[in-house]
Amino acid sequence: MGGRPILIRLHKSVWNSLNTLEKFIFTEWHYSNKHTMALGKNISAQDQERFFLDIAELNWDEYFENTKMGMLIFVCE
Numbered sequence: 001m002g003g004r005p006i007l008i009r010l011h012k013s014v015w016n017s018l019n020t021l022e023k024f025i026f027t028e029w030h031y032s033n034k035h036t037m038a039l040g041k042n043i044s045a046q047d048q049e050r051f052f053l054d055i056a057e058l059n060w061d062e063y064f065e066n067t068k069m070g071m072l073i074f075v076c077e
Contacts (some may be wrong), residue, residue: 024071030039 018025040053052058
């Protein structure tokens with residue numbers, strides 16, 4: 001008897017979340033990093049340590065965990 005309003009609220013919540021994330025889910029993003037690559041080749045060793053430009057050394061598990069948490073915070077606002 002009381003299940004229908006709960007399902008409607010759940011449906012609205014999922015629908016709102018999908019609408020919020022739609023542009024991130026259904027958009028194919030293309031970026032050019034040629035200027036960043038050139039910068040990375042021309043900065044000092046000290047600046048290379050300070051400014052992280054080499055994604056080969058990126059901890060992808062940590063990166064995606066942080067991305068997931070950021071998206072959850074964004075959706076819940």
